[in-house]
Amino acid sequence: MSNPSPSPAPQVSPRIVVTEADFDLGAEAARLEAGSDTGAVVTFTGRVRDVSGGLRRMTIEHYPGMTEKALRTIAEEAAERWPLSGVTIVHRHGALSPGDRIMMVGTASRHRDAAFAAASFLMDYLKSRAPFWKKEETADGMGWVAAREADEAALDRWRDRDAD
Amino acid sequence: MSNPSPSPAPQVSPRIVVTEADFDLGAEAARLEAGSDTGAVVTFTGRVRDVSGGLRRMTIEHYPGMTEKALRTIAEEAAERWPLSGVTIVHRHGALSPGDRIMMVGTASRHRDAAFAAASFLMDYLKSRAPFWKKEETADGMGWVAAREADEAALDRWRDRDAD
Amino acid sequence: MKVRVLYFAWLRERIGLGREEVETSAETVADLVEELRAREERYAAAFADMGAVRCALDQELVPLETSLGDAREVAFFPPMTGG
Amino acid sequence: MKVRVLYFAWLRERIGLGREEVETSAETVADLVEELRAREERYAAAFADMGAVRCALDQELVPLETSLGDAREVAFFPPMTGG
Numbered sequence: 001m002s003n004p005s006p007s008p009a010p011q012v013s014p015r016i017v018v019t020e021a022d023f024d025l026g027a028e029a030a031r032l033e034a035g036s037d038t039g040a041v042v043t044f045t046g047r048v049r050d051v052s053g054g055l056r057r058m059t060i061e062h063y064p065g066m067t068e069k070a071l072r073t074i075a076e077e078a079a080e081r082w083p084l085s086g087v088t089i090v091h092r093h094g095a096l097s098p099g100d101r102i103m104m105v106g107t108a109s110r111h112r113d114a115a116f117a118a119a120s121f122l123m124d125y126l127k128s129r130a131p132f133w134k135k136e137e138t139a140d141g142m143g144w145v146a147a148r149e150a151d152e153a154a155l156d157r158w159r160d161r162d163a164d
Numbered sequence: 165m166s167n168p169s170p171s172p173a174p175q176v177s178p179r180i181v182v183t184e185a186d187f188d189l190g191a192e193a194a195r196l197e198a199g200s201d202t203g204a205v206v207t208f209t210g211r212v213r214d215v216s217g218g219l220r221r222m223t224i225e226h227y228p229g230m231t232e233k234a235l236r237t238i239a240e241e242a243a244e245r246w247p248l249s250g251v252t253i254v255h256r257h258g259a260l261s262p263g264d265r266i267m268m269v270g271t272a273s274r275h276r277d278a279a280f281a282a283a284s285f286l287m288d289y290l291k292s293r294a295p296f297w298k299k300e301e302t303a304d305g306m307g308w309v310a311a312r313e314a315d316e317a318a319l320d321r322w323r324d325r326d327a328d
Numbered sequence: 329m330k331v332r333v334l335y336f337a338w339l340r341e342r343i344g345l346g347r348e349e350v351e352t353s354a355e356t357v358a359d360l361v362e363e364l365r366a367r368e369e370r371y372a373a374a375f376a377d378m379g380a381v382r383c384a385l386d387q388e389l390v391p392l393e394t395s396l397g398d399a400r401e402v403a404f405f406p407p408m409t410g411g
Numbered sequence: 412m413k414v415r416v417l418y419f420a421w422l423r424e425r426i427g428l429g430r431e432e433v434e435t436s437a438e439t440v441a442d443l444v445e446e447l448r449a450r451e452e453r454y455a456a457a458f459a460d461m462g463a464v465r466c467a468l469d470q471e472l473v474p475l476e477t478s479l480g481d482a483r484e485v486a487f488f489p490p491m492t493g494g
Contacts, residue, residue: 026190039213049203066387132410133337147407230470296493297420311490
C-alpha cells in the first residue's frame with residue numbers, strides 16, 4: 001500500500017476574529033493585500049437583513065470554546081485547497097440591528113479564480129459548520145432563525161470534486 | 165410602519181468610476197450595503213502584482229470614449245442575470261506601482277450566491293471586454309501585457325447556461 | 329463518569345440552563361441523550377426531534393452514535409445559522 | 412466618406428499616432444484595414460496579424476467583417492487586458 005504524498009502545509013496564517021464590535025472592511029482588505037504576490041482580494045460581507053420589514057433586533061449566540069477553533073479549521077481547509085496568500089474570517093456575536101454587518105470573509109491570492117472559489121467555500125462551510133445561532137426579535141415576538149436546507153446542500157459541491 | 169408587500173425586481177443603477185486616483189474599498193462597500201434588503205456584499209480588488217520581482221511601473225491605457233460605456237453594459241448585464249441591489253465597477257488608468265490597487269468590482273444582493281456569481285461574471289467580462297491595456301516597465305525594458313487565453317475562455321461558462 | 333454538558337439556542341431555552349455537570353454511564357452521545365430525556369419533561373421536549381439537534385464532543389462536531397470516550401465536554405445545539 | 416480612426420496600445424506605438432481622420436470608400440472594417448495596410452509599411456506591420464487585433468465601431472466591439480455603415484469612429488487595439 002503506497003502512502004499518498006503529504007500535501008504541503010499551507011503557508012498562510014489565517015486571521016480569525018470573533019467579536020461583539022463592528023469591523024472595518026477596508027482595513028481587513030488592506031491586510032489581505034499585503035505581500036508582493038497578491039493580485040486578487042475577494043471579500044464577502046454579511047449584513048442583518050430586514051426580510052419582513054419588522055425586524056427590531058438580531059442576537060447572535062455562539063459557543064465560545066468552539067467558535068474560533070471551528071473557524072480556523074475552515075480557513076485552514078481553504079488554504080489547503082487553494083493557493084492563498086491570506087485568509088480572514090471575522091464574525092460578530094451579541095445584539096445587532098437591521099443593516100449592521102454580521103461577518104466577513106476575505107481571501108487573497110495570485111489569481112482571481114482561487115480567491116473567488118475560496119471565499120465561496122469559506123461562506124458555505126461557515127454557514128453550516130461554525131457554531132453561531134441567530135435569534136430575531138420582531139413586532140410579533142422572538143424566534144430562532146431556522147437553518148436552510150440549501151445551506152447544508154451547498155457543501156456537497158465541495159465534496160464532489162477536487163478543488164482547482 | 166408595516167409594508168410586507170414584496171417589491172418587484174429592484175432598479176439598479178450601476179456605479180461606474182474610471183479614474184487615475186486610488187479608491188477607498190471600505191467606502192465603496194459601504195455604498196453597496198445601503199438598502200434594507202441587502203444581505204450580502206462581495207468585492208473583488210485587483211492589484212499590481214510583481215510577478216518577476218523586477219517590475220518598476222505599470223501604465224494602464226484606456227479608450228476614454230468607450231470605457232465607461234463598456235463597463236456600464238457589463239454591469240447592466242449582471243443586473244439582468246442576478247437579483248442585485250447594487251453593482252459597482254471602479255477601474256484606474258495611468259501610472260501605477262507594484263502593490264497599487266488597479267480596480268474593483270462590487271455586488272450587493274439578498275443572497276450570497278447571486279452576489280458571488282455576479283462578481284465573478286463582472287470580472288470575467290471586464291478582463292476581456294473592457295478597453296484597458298497594461299504596459300509593464302521592468303529592468304529589461306517595457307512591454308505590453310499579453311491577453312491570457314484563459315481569460316477569453318472564461319467567458320464560455322456564462323454562455324453555456326442560464327444564470328441563476 | 330462526569331461530563332460537562334452545554335446547551336445552545338432553543339435547546340438552552342427549553343432546558344432552562346446553558347451548562348451543567350452530568351454524572352453518566354452512557355457509552356455514546358445517543359445514550360447520554362436517552363438518559364437526559366428520562367430525567368425530566370423539559371429534556372424530553374428539547375430532545376424530541378433529534379433530526380434538529382447537532383452535537384459536539386470536546387468542541388468537535390460529531391454524529392450522535394459517537395462514543396463518549398473520555399470526553400470532558402458535550403454540547404447540544406440546533407443546526408447552525410452563522411454567516 | 413470620412414472616419415476618425417483610433418489606435419491603442421502597441422498598435423498606436425507601431426503606427427506612431429493615436430488618431431487620424433481617414434477618407435475611405437471601404438465597405439467593411441476589413442476593407443479599411445486593407446486600405447491602411449497599403450498606405451505605408453508601419454500600417455502593414457501593425458496589421459500583420461489580424462488575429463491579434465480587435466476593433467470597435469462607434470465604441471462597440473465588432474467583428475472585422477462588419478460594415479462601416481455611417482460609423483464616425485473606428486478603433487483598433489490588441490486584445491484587452493483590464494482587471
